[in-house]
Amino acid sequence: MSAVVTAEGERLACDAVVLATELTTAYALLGARPRRPVPLRYSPSAVVLHGSTHREWQALDHHTLFFGGAWRRTFAEIAREGRLMSDPSLLVTRPTATDPALAPPGRQVISVLAPAPNLHTGRLDWPGLAPAYRDELLHTLAGRGLDGFAHDVTIDEVVTPRTWAERGLAAGTPFSLSHTLLQTGPFRPANRVRGIDNVVLAGCGTVPGVGIPPVLISGRLAAARLTGEHRTRRRPRAGASSSVRSTS
Ligand SMILES: Cc1cc2nc3c(=O)[nH]c(=O)nc-3n(C[C@H](O)[C@H](O)[C@H](O)COP(=O)(O)OP(=O)(O)OC[C@H]3O[C@@H](n4cnc5c(N)ncnc54)[C@H](O)[C@@H]3O)c2cc1C
Secondary structure, three states: OOEEEOOOOOEEEOOOEEEOOOHHHHHHHHOOOOOOOOOOOEOOEEEEEEEEEOOOOOOOOOEEEEOOOOHHHHHHHHHOOOOOOOOOOEEEEOHHHOOHHHOOOOOEEEEEEEEEOOOOOOOOOHHHHHHHHHHHHHHHHHOOOOOOHHHHEEEEEEEOHHHHHHOOOHHHOOOOEOOOHHHOHHHOOOOEEOOEEEEEEOOOOOOOOOOHHHHHHHHHHHHHHHHOHHHHOOOOOOOOOOOOOOOO
């Protein structure tokens, strides 16, 4: 690779490129496809409600989980059966709990995350479902101790698996490739691209995986690939007592 061409048509010469998009997008930009013995599998997705409120609930911390009684069944419903959770387990996030400056005085920022099937597993009519599902989630939380939640939280945005897909995320999930055995550790798509020496991948679609800490590690691994640092790992000579310095 000798240059990157931006969407505006600007050509930027480069010695190396780190592609931190989705795995499938990265390969598409390179005109290649990941070579895998079995098809890639994607994580479940999520419906996310974004809103705000003037209320404070004692039960709400920065992150608060509200488990349904049938939370084990939800794994089958969203990951295999492609259905909405029959007894929702929900994550409510209130970032203003730790950073009040994120909202005007007297208001709280609220988001509600409901795990949901991705678009490969469930073929649901998201535009049609979204308003009723939003109301169902808010009433579920009102019934789990957040008195008045359905009435006092103003929802500004409902993000569904369809929305994630419209934002370019494969299978309509923001959680990328699932962490099945065949997509974890040494079996996860590598950060090297076969046949192109100066391109390295980073982000949640490559090693080590999904989540902020793994993604930060992926950036470090990508940098080590480009600087050659990953090759400088020293191995102790037989019988030597020195320690091994891991650099990647
Ligand atoms: C609602 C939600 C809550 C989460 N909560 C947590 C949490 O509490 N803790 C945690 O550890 N993880 C959490 N995660 C997961 C975590 O956010 C992700 O795993 C992580 O952000 C992925 O980072 P990334 O750099 O791979 O992708 P992204 O952060 O999605 O970055 C990819 C970037 O590439 C850009 N891009 C895509 N295509 C192109 C293109 N063609 N050209 C140029 N740019 C492009 C995108 O615009 C984007 O900016 C959460 C995720 C979601 C959706």
